[in-house]
Amino acid sequence: MTSTVTAPPTPPGRRWAGLGVLSASLLLVVMDMTILNVALPEISAELRPGSVELLWMVDVYSLVVAGLLVTVSALGDRWGRRKTLLTGFALFGLASAAVVVADSAADVIAIRALLGIGGAMIMPSTLSMIRTLFTDARERATALGVWAAMASLGGALGPIIGGLLLENFSWHAAFLVNVPVMVVAVVAGLILLPESRNPNPGRWDAAGAVLSVAGMTALAYAIKHGAEEGLDARTAVTATVAVVALAWFTRRCLRRKDPLLDLRLFRNGAFTSGTIAALTTSIAMAALALLLAQWMQLVQGYSPLETGVRLLPMAVGAGVCSPLAPALAARIGARAVLSGGLLVSGAGFAAMYVLPLGYASVAVALLLVGAGMGALAIASAVIMSGSPADKAGSAAAIEETSYEVGGTLGVAVLGSVAAALYRSRVPAGTPESLGTALEAAAAARDAALALQAQQAFSDSLVLTSGCGAVLMVIAAALVWWRTPAGLDLTAAH
CATH class of the missing domain: 1.10.287 (Helix Hairpins)
Known part of the structure; x- marks a missing residue:
C-alpha cells in the first residue's frame, strides 16, 4: 500500500506555516474545553442547571468526540484530511456563534455536542496531517513536539483567557471567542495546507x-x-x-x-506506551482542572480572572519544559523522558495530597504538573514513531480517543469519587453541587453550612489529587516497561 497521496512536497516555509495553522487550531480547541471550567459558576448562576445537567455540559463534548473519532478519522483518510479539517473548523465556528440564542441549560448542552462534532473532525486531522506533511523524521519529531506543547499550553491558558473574558463580558464570550479564530483558520488552511489521503483505503x-x-x-x-x-x-x-x-x-x-481502525498498531511497544501516557494524563488532568477551577472561585473566593492567573504556574512549567523535551529525549532516551514526565506530574498531584491545602501548595503542584506535561510533549512523537505513514489516521484516532476517553473517565470517575466524599461530609439534603449549596446557605443565613460545604469540597480535591498521583506512578511504570530502550524519534519512518 502506498503511504499516502498528497500534493507535491511543500516548501519548508509553507510547511512550518501550515504547522502554525494546525497548532493554533488545536490550541483553541483545548482552550475552549478549559474555558468552560471557569465559566461554569456563571453559567450555573444564570441558567440554574441541575447537577445532572451540569455534568452533561462538561461531559457531552467528550462523549460526542469519543464516539466519532474513529469514524471521522477513517473518513478523513478517504475524503481528504484537509477537507475534514476545514469542515471541522467551519462547524466549530458555527456552533460557537449559536450561543447568542442560548437561554437554557439544554441549549448549552446542544451547542457543546455540536462543538464535539467539530472537535472530532479537527483534532485527529491536525495530527495525521503533521505525520504526512513532515516526511523528514527529525522535522516530524520537532513538529509533533510543538503540536503536543500547544495542547498543554491550551489547557493552561484557557482559564486565563476565560477569566479575562468573564471579567468584561457574559459567559457567552467563552464561546463567541472561537468564531473569528475559526474564520481565520479556514482561510489560512485553504492557502497553506496541502490535501492528503490514503490512496488505497479499501x-x-x-x-x-x-x-x-x-x-x-x-x-x-x-x-x-x-x-x-x-x-x-x-x-x-x-x-x-x-x-x-x-x-x-x-x-x-x-x-x-483494510480495517476502519488498525488495532494491530498496539503490537508496537512505543505506540502502546505513548497511548498509555496520553490516556492517564488526560484522566488525571480533566478531574484536576474541573475541581481546581471551582475550588478557587467557590472556596477561595477568587474571580474568574484571578483564578486564571493563579493557574498560570502550569503554563510556566509546560512552557519551559516542552521545548527541551525533544533534545532531552535525544540525549537520555525517549523512554526516560516519557516515564520521567509522568513521575514529575505525579509528584505535583502528590504535593496537593501531602501538603496543607492552600494556594502555595497548589502553585507548587501546578508547576510540577506543568513541567511533567512539558516532558510529555514527545508522547505524540512516540506514538507516531510506532506507526507507518499510511496508518496516520488510525494512529491519530487512537491517540485522540485516548485523550477524550481519558477526559470522560477523569470527570466521571475521579470527579464522582470527589462528589461522593463531598456528599458524605455535608448534612443530608444539602444540594449536590457546591455552588447551589452556598446559595442555599446564603439564603438561610447559615454560615456554618457554607463553611462545612467548602471544607468538604476541599477534602474532595485532596483525595482526587492522591488518586491522580497513584495513577501517574502506575502509568510511568507501564510506559517504562513498554517503550523500547533504544527508541530514536529522529530515525522513525
Whole structure:
C-alpha cells in the first residue's frame, strides 16, 4: 500500500506555516474545553442547571468526540484530511456563534455536542496531517513536539483567557471567542495546507463505523452514568452494549485487511506506551482542572480572572519544559523522558495530597504538573514513531480517543469519587453541587453550612489529587516497561 497521496512536497516555509495553522487550531480547541471550567459558576448562576445537567455540559463534548473519532478519522483518510479539517473548523465556528440564542441549560448542552462534532473532525486531522506533511523524521519529531506543547499550553491558558473574558463580558464570550479564530483558520488552511489521503483505503466498513460510534458512545455514557448513579439498570444496559459493540468492532478490525481502525498498531511497544501516557494524563488532568477551577472561585473566593492567573504556574512549567523535551529525549532516551514526565506530574498531584491545602501548595503542584506535561510533549512523537505513514489516521484516532476517553473517565470517575466524599461530609439534603449549596446557605443565613460545604469540597480535591498521583506512578511504570530502550524519534519512518 502506498503511504499516502498528497500534493507535491511543500516548501519548508509553507510547511512550518501550515504547522502554525494546525497548532493554533488545536490550541483553541483545548482552550475552549478549559474555558468552560471557569465559566461554569456563571453559567450555573444564570441558567440554574441541575447537577445532572451540569455534568452533561462538561461531559457531552467528550462523549460526542469519543464516539466519532474513529469514524471521522477513517473518513478523513478517504475524503481528504484537509477537507475534514476545514469542515471541522467551519462547524466549530458555527456552533460557537449559536450561543447568542442560548437561554437554557439544554441549549448549552446542544451547542457543546455540536462543538464535539467539530472537535472530532479537527483534532485527529491536525495530527495525521503533521505525520504526512513532515516526511523528514527529525522535522516530524520537532513538529509533533510543538503540536503536543500547544495542547498543554491550551489547557493552561484557557482559564486565563476565560477569566479575562468573564471579567468584561457574559459567559457567552467563552464561546463567541472561537468564531473569528475559526474564520481565520479556514482561510489560512485553504492557502497553506496541502490535501492528503490514503490512496488505497479499501472498502468502507459501514458496519464497523456503526459499531464504533455505538460502542464508544455507550462506553463513555456507561462510565459517566455508572459513576454518578452506581450499577443500575441503565448502566448495565449501556455497558453491555459497549462491550458487545466494541468486541464485535475489534474482531472486524483484526480480521479485515483494510480495517476502519488498525488495532494491530498496539503490537508496537512505543505506540502502546505513548497511548498509555496520553490516556492517564488526560484522566488525571480533566478531574484536576474541573475541581481546581471551582475550588478557587467557590472556596477561595477568587474571580474568574484571578483564578486564571493563579493557574498560570502550569503554563510556566509546560512552557519551559516542552521545548527541551525533544533534545532531552535525544540525549537520555525517549523512554526516560516519557516515564520521567509522568513521575514529575505525579509528584505535583502528590504535593496537593501531602501538603496543607492552600494556594502555595497548589502553585507548587501546578508547576510540577506543568513541567511533567512539558516532558510529555514527545508522547505524540512516540506514538507516531510506532506507526507507518499510511496508518496516520488510525494512529491519530487512537491517540485522540485516548485523550477524550481519558477526559470522560477523569470527570466521571475521579470527579464522582470527589462528589461522593463531598456528599458524605455535608448534612443530608444539602444540594449536590457546591455552588447551589452556598446559595442555599446564603439564603438561610447559615454560615456554618457554607463553611462545612467548602471544607468538604476541599477534602474532595485532596483525595482526587492522591488518586491522580497513584495513577501517574502506575502509568510511568507501564510506559517504562513498554517503550523500547533504544527508541530514536529522529530515525522513525
